[in-house]
Amino acid sequence: MNHQPATSPQNVSEAGEQRSSRNATRPGLLAKIILVQGESHECYLGLEDSFYNRLQPQDQLEETLVFDLINCSWKMQRHACIETSMMNDAIAEAPSATHAKRLALGFEKLSHKDAYRLLQRYDTMVHRNFHRSLQVLLALKQVPQFPPAPTPDPEPERAPEPVPQSQPQTGIEQTPPGPQAPNHPPAESRDLPEPPAPAQNVCVPNEPTLSLLNANPDPEDRHSS
Numbered sequence: 001m002n003h004q005p006a007t008s009p010q011n012v013s014e015a016g017e018q019r020s021s022r023n024a025t026r027p028g029l030l031a032k033i034i035l036v037q038g039e040s041h042e043c044y045l046g047l048e049d050s051f052y053n054r055l056q057p058q059d060q061l062e063e064t065l066v067f068d069l070i071n072c073s074w075k076m077q078r079h080a081c082i083e084t085s086m087m088n089d090a091i092a093e094a095p096s097a098t099h100a101k102r103l104a105l106g107f108e109k110l111s112h113k114d115a116y117r118l119l120q121r122y123d124t125m126v127h128r129n130f131h132r133s134l135q136v137l138l139a140l141k142q143v144p145q146f147p148p149a150p151t152p153d154p155e156p157e158r159a160p161e162p163v164p165q166s167q168p169q170t171g172i173e174q175t176p177p178g179p180q181a182p183n184h185p186p187a188e189s190r191d192l193p194e195p196p197a198p199a200q201n202v203c204v205p206n207e208p209t210l211s212l213l214n215a216n217p218d219p220e221d222r223h224s225s
Helices: 016-033 041-055 060-091 097-112 114-141 210-215 220-225
Strands: none
Touching: 016 060, 041 060, 060 097, 060 114, 060 220, 097 114
8 A cells, every 4th residue: 555655744643643553554454354365455455445545534433434344345245256156157057048048047046045045145234234334434424523631730749738846745734714804903093082081189279178177166065075
């Protein structure tokens, strides 16, 4: 097979390189699987090229379907050759009849043979597989090809977080501080009413004292004494 090289390495995508590598091994592999002894290798390669150039498979799935089409097409041609050989053997028994008469006699003779009926049934199955693979391939080509999703960039490594140092255990259970009392000024500094001043000794100048009163006793007391 002749493959046209790319004009430059930049024009060859990764998918194209994969297809080229598969195409390089395709002819020899499929020819060994399909061909039997006596069949033409060049004819098979020509059939294979025509299918691949027409259908242009883009991935492994499409290549599998194209391979099925090539296989079925080659088998249909093989069945035609087998039927022709069987018909030639059947009409050889009536050499003096006309061509149409010989065909009719040959077909009547073959219709009673199990080999011919098996060939017809097998050929019908191959035709059905061919059309089924072709429909699947054409429907698959209608599906848009989406590019692969880009690979996300790896996340940067995070610095390890510092481990808090634990306080040494003293054996005394520390109670958490309770609610703080409101900050009021001391009681001495509050504005309280001043107490009343203590009573002071007031001297009345004109009031006689106890000693003066005792100095003038009652006249009756004087007589009794």
